[in-house]
Amino acid sequence: MIINHPLLGPRDASEFTYLGDAKLIDRPDWQSDTAAQDFYEYGYLRTNPAGEHRELWFHEAGDRSWLVVTRNTLTHEISAVEMARDVARAQGRSK
Amino acid sequence: MTQINRITNGQTNPDQRLEFTFDGKTFYGQGGDTLASALLANGQRLMGRSFKYHRPRGPLTAGSEEPNALVELRTGGRQEPNTRATTAELYDGLTARSQNRLGSLKFDLLSINDRLSNFLTAGFYYKTFMWPAAFWEKLYEPIIRHAAGLGSLSKIDDPDLYDKGFLHCDQLIIGAGPAGLSAALVAGRSGAQVILADEDFRMGGRLNSETFAIGDQSGADWATATVAELATMPNVRLLPRTTVIGAFDHGIFSAVERVSDHLAVPATGKPRQILWRIYAKSSLLCAGATERPIGFENNDRPGIMLASAMRTYGNRFGVAADKRVAIFTNNDDGHRTAADLHAKGVKIAAVVDTRPDAPRSGDYEVLAGAQVIDTKGRLGLTFAEVREADGSARTLEVGALGMSGGWNPNVHMTCHQRGCPVWNDTIAAFAPGKNLPVGMAVAGAATGAFSTAAALSTGAKAAAAQLRHLGFQPKPPRQPKTEDTPTNVTPFWYVQGCNRAWLDQQNDVTVKDVKLAHQEGFRSVEHLKRYTTLGMATDQGKTSNMGGLAIMAELAGKSIPDVGTTIFRPPYTPTSMGVLAGRSVGRDFHPTRLTPTHKWAEEQDAVFVEVGNWLRAQWFPKSGETHWRESVDREVIATRNSVGVCDVTTLGKVDVQGADAADFLNKIYCNGFAKLAVGKVRYGLMLREDGIAMDDGTAARMAEDHFVVTTTTANALPVYRHMEFVRQCLYPDMDVQLISTTEAWAQYAVAGPNSRKLLEKIVDQDISNDAFPFMACADITVCGGLRARLFRISFSGELAYEIAVPTAYGDALIRRIMDAGAEFDVTPYGTEALGVMRIEKGHAAGNELNGTTTAQNLGMGRMVSKKKDSIGSTLSEREGLNRPNDLRQIGIKPVNPADPVPAGGHLMNATGPVDAAHDQGYVTSAAYSPSLGHMIALGFLKDGANQIGKRMRLVSPLTGVETEIEIASAHFIDPEGNRLRA
Known part of the structure; x- marks a missing residue:
C-alpha cells in the first residue's frame, strides 16, 4: 500500500506502524460521572466496518507523524490522509 | 546422441553447440534452446514421473504452465528442484536430473502405484491413514513423502546472492x-x-x-x-x-x-x-x-502435448516432437499446428477434429466429428486410437499427438x-x-x-x-497488416465414457476423481480443489482447472460460470525462497546494533547475548573460569564488595522538552511528576489505557522544561511510539517536544560501595553525598571538560550512578573508568550479573512487566495517583483488577538452601492437590544469589503481601522439580535501602 503523507507525499506502507481505529483520539473525560463506562467503551469497543475506516498510522521509519488514514477495508482504497494532530485539534482536544 | 528431431528454420543458433547432461547422459543442444526443446531434439520425450502413480511423463507445454517436465537443475549448493524443463534456458555445462522416481526414469520401481490406481483415488490419504494417530508422524507420512514427492534439496548452503x-x-x-x-x-x-x-x-x-x-x-x-x-x-x-x-x-x-x-x-x-x-x-x-488439453483415456503419455506447444517447438526451436504426429482439436487453432509442421516436412497422420463441420486446413487428412479415445506406448506414445464420426475405429501410428481444447x-x-x-x-x-x-x-x-x-x-x-x-500525448501508430482470423471453437472437454483421462497431470487427477468427489458431495470448486488436489502445486492448474470446472458443471447440471473458479493468488509462477529472503539470511536476518563498549568488551573476551537487535555483554569470563556461573557470581560479589561497571546504553532514552514537559509526564506516568525538583530523578510506572503496566523507567528533570526519560531496552520503540501518540493525538497543543536519544548517549552504570570514589577521579564536579544525593541528576563535565550527564540511580541496590557521555566518547570513557578503577579492582559485569542483582534487590523487569500485570500486582498500587488523569488511571480502578485475593509480587527462597527454585514453576499450598485449579501463583524470575548462597526468585502469589513467611510448594511439572519454599519479601538485599543512600 502507498500512504500519501500530507507533508512528505506518497510513502510505502512498510514505513508505517498501524495502531487502529482513529476513535482512539476521542479519549474520554476522566472526571465525567460516566468515566468508567466511557473508558471501557473507548478501550474495548470497536466497530469493524466493511468499507470506509478511519484509522491511525504512525510514520515510524519516517518523520514520526501520527496520521489519520481513511481506508476502505474491502478495497484498501485510501481516500484521505490527515495529520492526526489536526484531527485532534478539530475534535476539540486543544487544551 | 544426435539431435534426430531437429528440423530446420528454427530461431535457435546451430553454430552455438551446448553440451549438457540429463540423468548423467550427455546431450547437445543449440543456443536459444530450453532444456525441454533440446531433449526433444534428441528424441528424449520421457522427462519425469508423475506425482502419485509414477506414470512416465514428457512435456505437456513449452512454457511456465508446465505440469510434467519438472527437473532438478545443477548440483551441490546450486541444486534447484522442481524446475520446469520447458522454461530452463539451456547453457553449456548444464546438469539436470529427473525427479520422483525410485531407480531409473525408465524403470521406476514405484510405477507399481499405477497398477494400484483403483485404491489411490481422490481422498485416498484422508480415507486410509486415519488411525492410529501416532502412526502419522512415524510411519505413514515418511513413506508417503518418499513415494509421492517432487525434487530434493541438497541441504548445502546456496552460495549465490x-x-x-x-x-x-x-x-x-x-x-x-x-x-x-x-x-x-x-x-x-x-x-x-x-x-x-x-x-x-x-x-x-x-x-x-x-x-x-x-x-x-x-x-x-x-x-x-x-x-x-x-x-x-x-x-x-x-x-x-x-x-x-x-x-x-x-x-x-x-x-x-x-x-x-x-x-x-x-x-x-x-x-x-x-x-x-x-x-x-x-x-x-x-x-x-494458455491452451488447454482435452480429456481422453491415457492422454498423459510422453509425446502427447498441447498443439500450441508442438508449434512452438517446431517454429521457434526447430524441433519436431516426432517424425509422425497427429492433432486432436475442437477449434481452428489446432489446425495451425498441422499446417506449420506439415510445411516443415513432418508427417501429419491426421487432424482429429471433434466438430462435424471441421475445416480442411492443408494437404493431410482431417477426421471431422472424430475423437481420440485411447493411446498406447509404455514410455512414450506409439499409437492413438480414434473413433470416427461413423463410429468406426482407426489406429494412428504416431510418436506425438497435439491437443487443442481452446485457449484460456x-x-x-x-x-x-x-x-x-x-x-x-x-x-x-x-x-x-x-x-x-x-x-x-x-x-x-x-x-x-x-x-x-x-x-x-x-x-x-x-x-x-x-x-x-497520466498527462502524456501518445500517438497511436498505424498498425501493420497481419493475421486477423476469428476464434472458432466448439467446447469439448473430455471424451464421454473415459475414466483415466488426465485433467491435472501434475497431481494425477483424472476425470474419474472429479466424478468421485462430486459423488461424495464436494460441490464447491474450492472443496474440489482441496479434496482431489486438482490445480495445486507448482503449475496451480494453469492447464487443468478449466477441465475440472467443466466436468463439475456437467455433473451438477450448472453452467461453468455458475460453478466459478477458485481464487487466483500470487505468485503467478513458483518463486524460490532464496529470492523472497534476499540478503536477509544468517547474521543479516536483522540489523545488529553494537553498544559503545562493544570493541572494548570483545577485547575482554566478553560473551555476548542478543537483546532485541542489540548485542550486549552477558558476562566477562576470566581465565580459569570454566562455567558461566563462576563469572557471574564473581561479577556480583565484586560489585557488591567494591565497584562494578555495566553498559546500559541499550535502555531507551527520550528527551522531553517544553513548557508543558512536566504536565506531559503526568499523563504518561501513573505517578506524579509536576512537583519533581530540577536536579532530581524519579522512578516512573507507565500504564496502558486498560490499566495494565506497560513499562517502567526513570525521568530526570535536567531543567524546568527538560526531562530525560528512560525505558526498558525491549520497549524503547513502543514506548516512544506511545509517547508520540499521547502528544500528537490526545494533547495536540501541549508545548512539548520528544526525541529519541538512545543512540546519542553512551551510558554506564557504575555500582558498588566504591563507585563514588571511582567517579570522583573522573567527574569534574563535587559528587559527595551532600552535593549529589540519592536520586540526584545533573549536566556535568568529565575528564576536564567533556559534557556528560550523571544520574544517581541504582538498579543493583548498591550506591550507584549512571554516567552518560556522547556516544563517540563511549569507548574512551569505559577505558578511563577501568583505568581509574584499577585501585578498586573495578569489575565489568554483563547482563546476567545485572539480572542477579536486580532480583536480589526485588526490582521488577520484563519478566514481571509481562503484559498481564497491574501496578497493584507489582505492589505499586499506591503509586497510581488519583489526583490527576494519566493514561490507564481510570481503568486501573475497575473492580476486576482490584480484588482482595489478587496476585502480588513476592520473593521466594528454598527451605533447604541446596534446593533449586525453577523459573516458570507454580506455587501450590503445602498440602493438597497439584493442579491448575489449586494454582496459587507463579515464578517470574529466578537466580542463584551469590550474596545469600542459595537460589532466590521473584514471583506473583495470591494475596502475596499477607503471605510472607508462609511455606508452600513450588512445582515445575515440565522439569520434574518440586521444592519446599518460603514466601519472602522481594527485597532480599538491603530492604531499608541504606546502601544506595550511603
Missing part, C-alpha cells in the same frame, strides 16, 4: 508478446517511464512460435526489431527473464528477475535472482493465453485483488472481469481477443488511453 530492488514507472507492461510490444512502442515513444517485463528470455511471446507475417516481416523478426527499437529508448526498461508474480495494492507489483539462472555461475558480484518491487502509476496486462486468457493478475473473471461464450473461456486492480488495463489475448491484429491494436489503444490519463 539474491537481491531486492525497487523500481518506479508510469506504465508497467506485463508480457512482451504482440500486445505488450505494441503497447511498449506507443508508451516508449510518448516519453513515459516504461517497464516491459516478460518471463521468457526471448521477448515476442507467441510471435516467436507462429508463422504469421506482420507487414512485410515475419512476426518473430518484427518482435526482434521492436525490441531493438525499445532498447534504444532511455525511458524504457526491458526486463526479460522477469516474471511479474503478483499485483498488490495501489499499483505495487512483485517481479522476479532471473539474472543468472541461464549461466553456470553468476558473474562476479551479480545476484542469481532479484525480487523487484515495482511502483507503477498504470499497468497493462498483456499476459496472453491468462486472467490471473486481474484477480489478485479479489476480482472475478467473467465467462465469454465466444471463446468458451473466462476473460478478465470489470473489477481490476487499481490502474490496470488488459490487452491482447489476455482479454480473449486472440488474433495478432487484435493484440497489436488493443495493446496500442490501451497503452495510449492510460498514458493520456
Whole structure:
C-alpha cells in the first residue's frame, strides 16, 4: 500500500506502524460521572466496518507523524490522509 | 546422441553447440534452446514421473504452465528442484536430473502405484491413514513423502546472492508478446517511464512460435526489431527473464528477475535472482493465453502435448516432437499446428477434429466429428486410437499427438485483488472481469481477443488511453497488416465414457476423481480443489482447472460460470525462497546494533547475548573460569564488595522538552511528576489505557522544561511510539517536544560501595553525598571538560550512578573508568550479573512487566495517583483488577538452601492437590544469589503481601522439580535501602 503523507507525499506502507481505529483520539473525560463506562467503551469497543475506516498510522521509519488514514477495508482504497494532530485539534482536544 | 528431431528454420543458433547432461547422459543442444526443446531434439520425450502413480511423463507445454517436465537443475549448493524443463534456458555445462522416481526414469520401481490406481483415488490419504494417530508422524507420512514427492534439496548452503530492488514507472507492461510490444512502442515513444517485463528470455511471446507475417516481416523478426527499437529508448526498461508474480495494492507489483539462472555461475558480484518491487502509476496486462488439453483415456503419455506447444517447438526451436504426429482439436487453432509442421516436412497422420463441420486446413487428412479415445506406448506414445464420426475405429501410428481444447486468457493478475473473471461464450473461456486492480488495463489475448491484429491494436489503444490519463500525448501508430482470423471453437472437454483421462497431470487427477468427489458431495470448486488436489502445486492448474470446472458443471447440471473458479493468488509462477529472503539470511536476518563498549568488551573476551537487535555483554569470563556461573557470581560479589561497571546504553532514552514537559509526564506516568525538583530523578510506572503496566523507567528533570526519560531496552520503540501518540493525538497543543536519544548517549552504570570514589577521579564536579544525593541528576563535565550527564540511580541496590557521555566518547570513557578503577579492582559485569542483582534487590523487569500485570500486582498500587488523569488511571480502578485475593509480587527462597527454585514453576499450598485449579501463583524470575548462597526468585502469589513467611510448594511439572519454599519479601538485599543512600 502507498500512504500519501500530507507533508512528505506518497510513502510505502512498510514505513508505517498501524495502531487502529482513529476513535482512539476521542479519549474520554476522566472526571465525567460516566468515566468508567466511557473508558471501557473507548478501550474495548470497536466497530469493524466493511468499507470506509478511519484509522491511525504512525510514520515510524519516517518523520514520526501520527496520521489519520481513511481506508476502505474491502478495497484498501485510501481516500484521505490527515495529520492526526489536526484531527485532534478539530475534535476539540486543544487544551 | 544426435539431435534426430531437429528440423530446420528454427530461431535457435546451430553454430552455438551446448553440451549438457540429463540423468548423467550427455546431450547437445543449440543456443536459444530450453532444456525441454533440446531433449526433444534428441528424441528424449520421457522427462519425469508423475506425482502419485509414477506414470512416465514428457512435456505437456513449452512454457511456465508446465505440469510434467519438472527437473532438478545443477548440483551441490546450486541444486534447484522442481524446475520446469520447458522454461530452463539451456547453457553449456548444464546438469539436470529427473525427479520422483525410485531407480531409473525408465524403470521406476514405484510405477507399481499405477497398477494400484483403483485404491489411490481422490481422498485416498484422508480415507486410509486415519488411525492410529501416532502412526502419522512415524510411519505413514515418511513413506508417503518418499513415494509421492517432487525434487530434493541438497541441504548445502546456496552460495549465490539474491537481491531486492525497487523500481518506479508510469506504465508497467506485463508480457512482451504482440500486445505488450505494441503497447511498449506507443508508451516508449510518448516519453513515459516504461517497464516491459516478460518471463521468457526471448521477448515476442507467441510471435516467436507462429508463422504469421506482420507487414512485410515475419512476426518473430518484427518482435526482434521492436525490441531493438525499445532498447534504444532511455525511458524504457526491458526486463526479460522477469516474471511479474503478483499485483498488490495501489499499483505495487512483485517481479522476479532471473539474472543468472541461464549461466553456470553468476558473474562476479551479480545476484542469481532479484525480487523487484515495482511502483507503477498504470499497468497493462498483456499476459496472453494458455491452451488447454482435452480429456481422453491415457492422454498423459510422453509425446502427447498441447498443439500450441508442438508449434512452438517446431517454429521457434526447430524441433519436431516426432517424425509422425497427429492433432486432436475442437477449434481452428489446432489446425495451425498441422499446417506449420506439415510445411516443415513432418508427417501429419491426421487432424482429429471433434466438430462435424471441421475445416480442411492443408494437404493431410482431417477426421471431422472424430475423437481420440485411447493411446498406447509404455514410455512414450506409439499409437492413438480414434473413433470416427461413423463410429468406426482407426489406429494412428504416431510418436506425438497435439491437443487443442481452446485457449484460456491468462486472467490471473486481474484477480489478485479479489476480482472475478467473467465467462465469454465466444471463446468458451473466462476473460478478465470489470473489477481490476487499481490502474490496470488488459490487452491482447489476455482479454480473449486472440488474433495478432487484435493484440497489436488493443495493446496500442490501451497503452495510449492510460498514458493520456497520466498527462502524456501518445500517438497511436498505424498498425501493420497481419493475421486477423476469428476464434472458432466448439467446447469439448473430455471424451464421454473415459475414466483415466488426465485433467491435472501434475497431481494425477483424472476425470474419474472429479466424478468421485462430486459423488461424495464436494460441490464447491474450492472443496474440489482441496479434496482431489486438482490445480495445486507448482503449475496451480494453469492447464487443468478449466477441465475440472467443466466436468463439475456437467455433473451438477450448472453452467461453468455458475460453478466459478477458485481464487487466483500470487505468485503467478513458483518463486524460490532464496529470492523472497534476499540478503536477509544468517547474521543479516536483522540489523545488529553494537553498544559503545562493544570493541572494548570483545577485547575482554566478553560473551555476548542478543537483546532485541542489540548485542550486549552477558558476562566477562576470566581465565580459569570454566562455567558461566563462576563469572557471574564473581561479577556480583565484586560489585557488591567494591565497584562494578555495566553498559546500559541499550535502555531507551527520550528527551522531553517544553513548557508543558512536566504536565506531559503526568499523563504518561501513573505517578506524579509536576512537583519533581530540577536536579532530581524519579522512578516512573507507565500504564496502558486498560490499566495494565506497560513499562517502567526513570525521568530526570535536567531543567524546568527538560526531562530525560528512560525505558526498558525491549520497549524503547513502543514506548516512544506511545509517547508520540499521547502528544500528537490526545494533547495536540501541549508545548512539548520528544526525541529519541538512545543512540546519542553512551551510558554506564557504575555500582558498588566504591563507585563514588571511582567517579570522583573522573567527574569534574563535587559528587559527595551532600552535593549529589540519592536520586540526584545533573549536566556535568568529565575528564576536564567533556559534557556528560550523571544520574544517581541504582538498579543493583548498591550506591550507584549512571554516567552518560556522547556516544563517540563511549569507548574512551569505559577505558578511563577501568583505568581509574584499577585501585578498586573495578569489575565489568554483563547482563546476567545485572539480572542477579536486580532480583536480589526485588526490582521488577520484563519478566514481571509481562503484559498481564497491574501496578497493584507489582505492589505499586499506591503509586497510581488519583489526583490527576494519566493514561490507564481510570481503568486501573475497575473492580476486576482490584480484588482482595489478587496476585502480588513476592520473593521466594528454598527451605533447604541446596534446593533449586525453577523459573516458570507454580506455587501450590503445602498440602493438597497439584493442579491448575489449586494454582496459587507463579515464578517470574529466578537466580542463584551469590550474596545469600542459595537460589532466590521473584514471583506473583495470591494475596502475596499477607503471605510472607508462609511455606508452600513450588512445582515445575515440565522439569520434574518440586521444592519446599518460603514466601519472602522481594527485597532480599538491603530492604531499608541504606546502601544506595550511603
